[in-house]
Amino acid sequence: MHVDAFNQYHAGESLIHHLDARAKVVVAISFIFSNALLPDGSWVTFTLAWMFLLLANELSGLGLGFTLKRSFVALPFALVAGSAIFSPLGEPLAVWDLGFMTLIPTDAGVRRFFSVLIRSWLSVQMAILLVATTPFPDLIHALEHLRAPRVLTTIIAFLYRYLFILTDEARRLLRARESRSANLSGRKHGGTLWWRAKVTGNMVGQLFIRSYERSDRIYKAMLSRGYAGHLRTLNPHIMRRFDWLILILSLTFLLLVQFLGWIQ
Amino acid sequence: MPVKHQAVHDIRTPLCEGEILQVQDLEFAYPSGYAALRGIDLCIREGERVALVGPNGAGKSTLMLHLNGILGQSKAILIAGLPVIPENYPVIRALVGLVFQNPDDQLFSPTVFEDVAFGPLHMGLSEEEIYQRVEEALAAVQMSEFEDHLCYHLSMGQKKRVAIATVLAMRPKILVLDEPSAGLDPRARRSLIQFLDTLPITMLAATHDMRLVEDLFPRMVIMDEGEIVADGLTSRLMANDSLLKAHGLESSRA
Amino acid sequence: MLFSPTPLHIPDGFLNLVISLLFWALTMAMVGLAISKTNKTLGERQIPLMGVMAAFIFAAQMLNFPVAGGTSGHFLGGALAAIVLGPWAGILTMTAVVAVQGLLFQDGGLLVMGANIFNMGILTAAIGFGLYRAVRNRPRALRLGGIGVAAWLSTIAAALITSLQLWLSGTSRLEIVIPAMLGVHALIGFGEAVITVAAVAFIEQTRPDLLRAENSANGKWGWAVAGMGISLLVVLISPLASAKPDGLERIAEDLGFINAGRSAPYEILPDYTVPLLGETALSTILAGAIGALFVLGILILVGRRMSSRA
Ligand SMILES: Nc1ncnc2c1ncn2[C@@H]1O[C@H](COP(=O)(O)OP(=O)(O)OP(=O)(O)O)[C@@H](O)[C@H]1O
Ligand SMILES: [Mg+2]
Numbered sequence: 101m102h103v104d105a106f107n108q109y110h111a112g113e114s115l116i117h118h119l120d121a122r123a124k125v126v127v128a129i130s131f132i133f134s135n136a137l138l139p140d141g142s143w144v145t146f147t148l149a150w151m152f153l154l155l156a157n158e159l160s161g162l163g164l165g166f167t168l169k170r171s172f173v174a175l176p177f178a179l180v181a182g183s184a185i186f187s188p189l190g191e192p193l194a195v196w197d198l199g200f201m202t203l204i205p206t207d208a209g210v211r212r213f214f215s216v217l218i219r220s221w222l223s224v225q226m227a228i229l230l231v232a233t234t235p236f237p238d239l240i241h242a243l244e245h246l247r248a249p250r251v252l253t254t255i256i257a258f259l260y261r262y263l264f265i266l267t268d269e270a271r272r273l274l275r276a277r278e279s280r281s282a283n284l285s286g287r288k289h290g291g292t293l294w295w296r297a298k299v300t301g302n303m304v305g306q307l308f309i310r311s312y313e314r315s316d317r318i319y320k321a322m323l324s325r326g327y328a329g330h331l332r333t334l335n336p337h338i339m340r341r342f343d344w345l346i347l348i349l350s351l352t353f354l355l356l357v358q359f360l361g362w363i364q
Numbered sequence: 365m366p367v368k369h370q371a372v373h374d375i376r377t378p379l380c381e382g383e384i385l386q387v388q389d390l391e392f393a394y395p396s397g398y399a400a401l402r403g404i405d406l407c408i409r410e411g412e413r414v415a416l417v418g419p420n421g422a423g424k425s426t427l428m429l430h431l432n433g434i435l436g437q438s439k440a441i442l443i444a445g446l447p448v449i450p451e452n453y454p455v456i457r458a459l460v461g462l463v464f465q466n467p468d469d470q471l472f473s474p475t476v477f478e479d480v481a482f483g484p485l486h487m488g489l490s491e492e493e494i495y496q497r498v499e500e501a502l503a504a505v506q507m508s509e510f511e512d513h514l515c516y517h518l519s520m521g522q523k524k525r526v527a528i529a530t531v532l533a534m535r536p537k538i539l540v541l542d543e544p545s546a547g548l549d550p551r552a553r554r555s556l557i558q559f560l561d562t563l564p565i566t567m568l569a570a571t572h573d574m575r576l577v578e579d580l581f582p583r584m585v586i587m588d589e590g591e592i593v594a595d596g597l598t599s600r601l602m603a604n605d606s607l608l609k610a611h612g613l614e615s616s617r618a
Numbered sequence: 619m620l621f622s623p624t625p626l627h628i629p630d631g632f633l634n635l636v637i638s639l640l641f642w643a644l645t646m647a648m649v650g651l652a653i654s655k656t657n658k659t660l661g662e663r664q665i666p667l668m669g670v671m672a673a674f675i676f677a678a679q680m681l682n683f684p685v686a687g688g689t690s691g692h693f694l695g696g697a698l699a700a701i702v703l704g705p706w707a708g709i710l711t712m713t714a715v716v717a718v719q720g721l722l723f724q725d726g727g728l729l730v731m732g733a734n735i736f737n738m739g740i741l742t743a744a745i746g747f748g749l750y751r752a753v754r755n756r757p758r759a760l761r762l763g764g765i766g767v768a769a770w771l772s773t774i775a776a777a778l779i780t781s782l783q784l785w786l787s788g789t790s791r792l793e794i795v796i797p798a799m800l801g802v803h804a805l806i807g808f809g810e811a812v813i814t815v816a817a818v819a820f821i822e823q824t825r826p827d828l829l830r831a832e833n834s835a836n837g838k839w840g841w842a843v844a845g846m847g848i849s850l851l852v853v854l855i856s857p858l859a860s861a862k863p864d865g866l867e868r869i870a871e872d873l874g875f876i877n878a879g880r881s882a883p884y885e886i887l888p889d890y891t892v893p894l895l896g897e898t899a900l901s902t903i904l905a906g907a908i909g910a911l912f913v914l915g916i917l918i919l920v921g922r923r924m925s926s927r928a
Contacts, residue, residue, distance in 0.1 A: 107514070108722055132729045136635045170724075177629050180784060183794035216789055220631030220727070227630070227724050236722065237474040237514075251653050251665065255714040258669020259676065261474050263718075264516045266670075266677035274680075297809055301816020304678045304693070308702060308817060309825050311677075315670035317469040319663055320434045324462040325534065326454060326486035328662065334481050334494060472666065 108231040114161035116233045120343040121242035127350045128230040132223040134354045138361040140208070140215040145361035149222055152353060153229070160233050167225035167232075181216045185209040236260055241337055250333070258318075266311060273303045382445075384410045384537060384566055385431070390440040392426060400426040402590040404440075408566060410537070415577040415598065416570040418587035419612035424570035425465070427587070428540050431568075432460040444537060458487055461531030465542040467523035471515040476507070476526055479515060483534040501533035502526075505559065521552030525559070532563075541569040545576050574616035578602065586611055626694070626776055626803075627719060628734055630727030634787040641783070642732030648740050649713055655706040668707055672714040675699055678817075696742025697750075697772040698814045701765060702821060702829060705747040705841055712739030737779050741848070742772035746814075748845010762815050768845070769814035773807035774800060775852045778859070796859045 111117075116124070131149070138145055157164050190208025197203075231239065237257070244253045277299065385408040392401040400423045408414055416424050429435045433448045433456060441448045443456050464470045473479035480501055484494045502508045505525040510518065518526065524544065531539065544560070545553045557579055560567070571577060577584055577598055584601050586594040588611045594601055601607065602615045633641075656664045675695040695715070700708030716735045719725040726734045746768045753764030777799040784790040821829060 129728060132630050132727070133635075135631060136633075136638065136729055177632060180795060180798075181632060181789050183791035184789050186791055186794075187788065212788060216631055218631075220629045223630030223727060223729070224724050227721070227728055231722055231724075237478065239721065240474070249649070249653055251657075252649065252710065252713065252717075254665050255669045255672055255710060256717055257474050258472065258666065259672040259714050259718055260722075261472055261515060262670050262673035263676055265468055266673045267680055270677040270680050297812035298816045300693075301813040302820045304698070304813055305817040305820025305824070307678055308674060308821060309828070311670050311674035312667075312825070312828055314469060315667045317464065317466070318472050318666040318670065320429065321462075321464050321470045321472065322482075322666060323434050324432050324457055324460075325483040325530065326457045327482075328454070328486070330486075332485045334478070334485055334491065472669075 107236075108228075109235045110162060110232045112161045112233065114159060114233070116156060116160035116229075119233075119346060120337055120339050121234050121238040122245050122337065122339065123343040123347040124230055124234055125239070125242045125246060126347060128226045130351055130354050131226045134358055135219040135222050137358060138215075138219070141211040142215075142361040145357050146215075146218050146222070148357050148360065149354075152350075152357075153222060153225055156226075156229055160229060162229075162232060167228045170228050171221055171225045177220070178217055181213055184212045184216065187212055238337070241333070244333060245337065254333075262311075262314070266307070269310060270303075270307055273306065277303065383407050384444055385568070386442040387427075388440050388442075390427070390430065390438060392430065392435065392438075394426075400590050401430070404590075404592055406585065406592060406595070408538070408568060410566055411564070412583060413567040413581045414569075414583045414585055415581035416568060416585050416587060417572070417574070417577060417613060418593075422587040422611075423590040424587055425542055426590075428462065428542055428568070428570060431538075431540055432457045432462055434462070454487075458534050459537045461534055461536030461539050463527050463531055463539070463541045463544065465546060467520070467527040470527040470530060471523060474514060475511075476502070476513050476515060476518070477511045479526065480530050480533050483530060487534060497533045497535070501529040504532055504563075505529045519552075520547050521549070521556065524548065524552075524556060536565070538566040538568065539563065541567070541571075543571055543573075544569055545571060545573045574602070574614070578616055586613070588612075626734075626738055626780055627716075627726035628730045628737075628780060628783070629724075630729050632727075632787065632789050633730045633733055633783055634789075635729075637783050637787050638729050638733060641730075641736045645713075645732040645735045645740065648709060649735070652706040652709040652713075656704075656710060659704070660707060664707065664710075668703070668711050668714070671699065671703055671707070672711045672718075675711060675715050676718070693813055694738060694742065694773060694776070694810055696738050696776070697746025697765075697769040697810070698817055700743035700747035701750045701768070701814070701818060705743045708743040708747065709739055712743065715739070733780075733783055737776045737783075741775050741779060744841070744848050745772040745775055745845050745852075748841045748843070749849060750845075751839070751842040752846060762819060765818050766811040766815045768849075770804075770807040770811040771849050771852060773803050773810045774856065775848065777803035778852055778856055781859075792859060796856075800856055 131152070135146075135149060138149075153167070154164055157166050160166070185205045186203050187206055187209035190206030190211070193205045193207055193210065195202060195204050234242075237260075240253050240257050240260070243256075244250065385406070387404050387406040390401055390404040391399070393399040404423075404427060406427075416427070418424055426435070430438055430441060430448070431443070433450070433453050437447075437449045439447045439449065443452075443459050446452045446456060446459075448456055471479045473482060477498060480498045481494050484497045489497070498511070499508065502511060505528055507522065507525050507529060510522065510526070515523070515526070528539075528541075528544075541560075545556060548556060553573075553576075557576060560580055567581075569576075569581065582598055584594075584596065584598040585592055586601065586607070593611060594607060605615065608614055656668070660667060675698075678695055678698075679693050696708070696712050699711045702708075703711060713735050716726060716738055717731065720728055720731050720734065749764055749768035749771070753761045756764070778796075781790065781792070781795045781799045784795055785792045818829075
């Protein structure tokens, strides 16, 4: 596996790429917040929010369809929302008798179902755009600026740093397992499910110990460079006028969307 | 003749007054009870380059970790005259730059810049000075253009260089390297040797790479089972085949 | 795909604002507590330890094992993290894991991240460590059995609370989502249990000192009581919710939850209006904005306190 499997960042020189990471985080969260706040069935304002997303896509230089292509990760979850169609709160549209239970789709239910899907679909795309235009270390700094607890952001930075190294180690363990999983014809192979799960558990234990020992070595390396329990970070980002401008414009737009959504 | 090292238990005054690194009768056992160091005496003058060799498990890494107090305090070690006790840790950690064997353990920040800045930042320097030191250190290892790169994107040789830069940025008086050439391909290894040769700084390196020892280190210390068994000119010790063989070593020409 | 979205990572849009913010507040309070607790017990070692452990959980989730018909058991890791690291460090570790899954891989949303962390990090830690704490000093067979039950139940509990959140948000019907989620996770939980037990047994054999070191600091019985209490609730609610969803629905309705689920956070303000402006659209919007600002204010205050304590 290539290290870049963990790098969702797409380098670029666009306006969005150069925007301060804090501004981007705030806009993305506000966008998601705004979607959650819009009432069910406010199709016009959902479309406006989508326009906003498309504009951001375009300005990022990644292309209009960039996030669209990657936006279907949440789809399996749509199954879960499917049952909302049968919400008892609206007017019945039909009656489906399945024998063991009777399902009654309602107008409010259908509205709810599609609203949930659209909200989720828009929000996921914004999150995708955020990580595609912001290097992850900058994202962590932005969270620090936005007062996320320092301990947590540092843990996340470590996680990001060692993610690839440990998944690679996990991969090596898997490969070792596979290379010894011989398959003789005429015999039941692979062992029982119980046994397979147990082998996996042993590998997890092995990985744990290796990781633990590594954290010990890292701790020593930190100590030897003057770490004394107090985390310090150097955070060179400054919000420029331009960042503020974009931030305020975006938030104003989202407020407008809310306004339109609620007067309908 | 190799100088056979003997512990000088009866003389309590420093053996080597004024030298930058003085270790006198250092003993250490891990919590498991294993005595990893059994009375180490070692003196290093400013500007000297010393190689530390010996079989696996001899205690080389253990000794190195002691030099800036990672394994706890020890009055048996003086760095520039300062005993290694908690009050002195901040100063000593700035004086002794420890480069670990595996650069993945040493480079724990997401980006190269952040990692090189870690040491200076924790020394409490001003922002300007931090930037200046990071630049300097990366320039010294010829990695300036990698400042914004992610640490996991670097090759092994590049990681080693950055790992050395992380301690150079702290402007140490002594550079302590644990197996600097392990895991490098021949070209990366050669360029590392050339680069280390340009550093005008006291150096102590643990290694199994006898060519590296010959090329870079005029003085050589042999450790085995927690003791220093020989200490002298590299050229002399390398010629002593029976000594090398007795401690699981062989000269680079063998 | 490397990180297939599991049915436990809720995406944005599936929970309404009230539930999302409520669970964010709960999660932030618990995380704040965890930060100050681990600071005391682990001291300066906490940062590298939990950072690498978070990467470990991430990597361990990759080590899925083939079950049948091409599907594979998926490992959650919340119970294991709490057992081997102690509950507070386990919570922080899982918080980082869920945060990165959401931020970097869109596996779980951002606004609902509080709920996701609560379901997969905090609840699993409470059950996982709580039950483990109760059997920690028992004979080996009993201990490992207890760990298995803890891991299985932690998966069930996460599935149960996810279903309840979806239902309270008006996204799913209780009588459909509960049997579906619990059914799937009763199976997934089996894999979780075997892996967790085998991993702990392996660690007990090779480096028993690690388990002792992390747990000595968490010697109190509080966790055992909390863990068993929550487990009991899960055991009681699950069958009730699957068999008699109407009853639960009634309770929620009586408590005013169903309505809260339907509209946004305006319930906080009387009659959804700002008194001076009367019953106009503008008034409703203002009421909504004030409500949202209020919740946001609380969140920011909590956040400030936490970061200053950290
Ligand atoms: N954390 C530890 N706990 C207990 N014993 C240890 C620990 N670390 C090292 N040892 C033991 O101390 C001895 C010295 O180890 P050390 O790592 O210093 O050897 P080394 O000379 O660096 O060897 P190598 O050439 O393999 O790196 C070994 O026998 C080792 O098993
Ligand atoms: Mg060593």
